[in-house]
Amino acid sequence: MGNYDEDTAFLGQKGPFFVILFFLLNAIYISTGFHGLYIVFVGASPSHHCRVADGNLTEEWMKASIPNETLGGKLQPSQCWRYSLQTLRNLSALGYSPLDVNLTDVTLEKCVDGWSYSTQIYHSTIVSEWDLVCDSEWRVPFATSTLYMGYLLGSLVSGQLSDRFGRKKVLFASLAAEALVILAQSFSDSWLLFCVLYFFVGTFQISLYITAFVLGSEVLSKSLRVLFTTLGAFLHYCIGYMVLPWIAFAVRDWRTLLRVLSGLTVVYIPLWWLIPESPRWLLSQGRVLESEAIVREAAKKNKVIAPAVIFSESEVKEAASQKSKYSALDVLRTSDIRKTTFLCLLLWMAINIGYFGLSLNTTNLSGDPFLNCFLSAVTEVPAYIVSTFLLKSCPRRPVLSAFLVIGGGFLLLVQLIPESLHTLALALEMAGKFGFTMSFTVVYIYTAELYPTVLRNLGIGMCSSAARIGSITAPYIIFLGTFNKYLPYILMGSLTIASSITNMFLPETFEKVLPETLEQMQKCKSFIRRDKHTLEEGKGTVIMKEGNCDTLQKIHE
Template identity: 50%
Template sequence: MSRTMKKYDDCVAFLGQWGCFQMTVFFLLCASLIPNGLCALALVFLNDVPSHHCKVSDANLTEDWRKNVIPLQVGDGKQELSRCSRYRLDVVRNLSAQGYIPGVDVNVTDLEQESCIDGWRYSRDIYQSTIVSEFDLVCSEQWKQPFTSTVYFMGVLLGTFFSGQLSDRFGRKPVLFATMAVQTFFSFLQVFCTSWILFIILLFIGGLGQIANFVTALVLGAEVLTGHVRVLYSSLGTCLGYAVGYMMLPLTAYFIRDWKWLLLALSLPGLAYLPLWWLVPESPRWLLSQGRVEEAEAVIRKAAKWNKVQPPRVIFDGCNVSVTVPETKEHYGIFDLLKNSNMRSTTLILCVVWFTMTTCYYSLCLNTSQLHADPYISCFIIAVVEVPAYISSWLALRFLPRRLSVIGTLLLGAVAVYFIQLVPNDAG
């Protein structure tokens, strides 16, 4: 950290840590992450695969042949209709016209099969529609269903790289609201998609905005708030804002079972946040790093007014804050994390830890629809479980050493995932 920023907390100590200004920033930034929780895992419902079988629209078949034109197969230990094939319809039509009865005059299992050339019939027991039923992402096109999630996380990956660079260049506040607008706008545009290709292009951009919004909100709050409130916000506030949105997701999806209307409902909360531009401040730390001291002082004076305290005549006097931008400024990038051996080792170890945690987390969350007959209950339970998990993580950060906290939570998660393998398939 530069010398400019070392004394910042001392400069603004007269504000206190938990006044009206800090409460407003804290709760508004936490609220900005609710749409993230709503949209980040929406693919659980948007991308789920309804039960389906080949469409049979020939009206000339007898009732017996209609019931037997789809082969039976064993799936999950029970017999079910084949999802990707049917008996050749021209043969079945001839046998039906000649009065043959399946299972009596004809052994249907001996008949030749064909693919679902007329399309599929999807069950509406759980969903009215998903993108799978909309774009027929089944059978030979089945690879597109998991690839949809991959494209979304490719957008998240790209947004991770660029969000910090953009907020360093243009400021935390503009990037926060711009990325919220991107997430909202492109989620809305997906409602009108007429092809899977267009859908995943918009989904990719939405994923980019989603992670950029999260990271920027986290940084903005961490730079505006001070002391224990900063720790509370960074470790608990942001996560609970996300968890609230996550809990709202299955509740919203339960009442809106058509994928287009669900996407529309999930995109609306972002619109409600955009008018709050005038309440969320720019980061004074970032303004100071750009040599914009007067603007930084204006933010702090406004905060003092909200907190009903008297600011000093010159807020940053004697705080080692430069009032001019140096002619030569050091610029740091991601590769600076790899320059020396200690930092390189720490960076690589933490990258492996993050990779492990996020892979496990999203693998579980994106497969909640497979955990129970009712995907809405499964998703809601997992969302609720996040609340005590975040609270316990915050307590660990407050009272335990960092390495013990990380190792302990990783071992706890590993043991839980291991024991999942011991649960019988037919349990529950």
């Protein structure tokens, strides 16, 4: 198996087999859209105040028992304090009315009898069911973080599992396990159990995402592979993201919402018989006949004739026996790669903090929370399209820095908007989300181009782990908004602007042929530049600059 793409070139690029498989794999990403952010509604905090259930108080005194406080620039009933009921009873027994008393002199007490929650928007959430407010308010961002902790574990183990058991088995096992855990989560009788199950939701969800990504990259033709790994997966994720608020709008009870989202997974059952195993993975396991059977089936659907022998078994055994000699330590071996890795880790953390922070913050914005979530999802569609087209013709470094400045700059402007202009504030936040989404797209491609081929998977894996740390942090940054509504915007905006400056210290990769090995990168302190003036049809001349790399090397495009 010298080259899989060359061996299967007879299949063509856009036959029925590839087109159908392209849409089937993309359909799986719809589920990741509405499973990934349901905490926005499940963990929403309805309006609430201390419960006052005292038969010895008149209606007038009960209404006056909750003090007013300024929250987010607005005067509203206190959510965590009430006037001492014993004091109010004594005043009422003496014949006083609330108008006769200076209530600010009355002692305050906590909500010892629990809380009363508004059901105007949500009939039930984990906040209203388990009283995750006031002193327990920290439990909501912690619950959200457990999903991203699961992401961290899943991103570490999913690759090993799919390498051992196969892409298809791990893909559908992750899909089924995620649905079952979400269903079990809907029966949680405590906040702690909810968090434990949410951790496994994250583990299986990221495993599903990564495995589908790998399967598509290995099975699809070259042209559709590029479309799948850029626009395809991202846009179908957006479809699920856009569907989520409409389901939540129709189902206002958190337990029912989770059961509906879990139940929707049954539509994917037929895909088991429609999506094949990766022929590349089968070849790596020495299962040549099974791999050829899938390729021949693809040839039949594409109406082309397959050769008598597609893969040479001796070549397969040789390829399967090769083991990588590189480890995570090699990503830190030289000063150049250490610098690249360190800067990439910072970029991935900053982008994920901003992206997930804004995604989780939609229910805290003024206006309808369902519409805000929908608009946040819609904003991503043009962002993915624009960034994908810009990547084809623009340098990576200035484009990424520009997107980061857009994302962070608009967030810093939010604090300058008067409270009355909440529509403008919403528009600025959506513009910030637009910048973060474009940055998200670019940083994936840019990072892959920064590392030599032999370290690419290791480098992206480390950056993905850093991204998980950023997403774990995001709920707590949003939680700071309970103390000052502008604090999350200031932190996310400042961090993003700083990362845009950091990004300028990375090398440019646009229209440059990248080193294949670590040794090449050690010899050449700068990337290999493609000389446009000597490009011929199908071939180009590469000028290796700096150090001892001043020789010409022919490459195939």
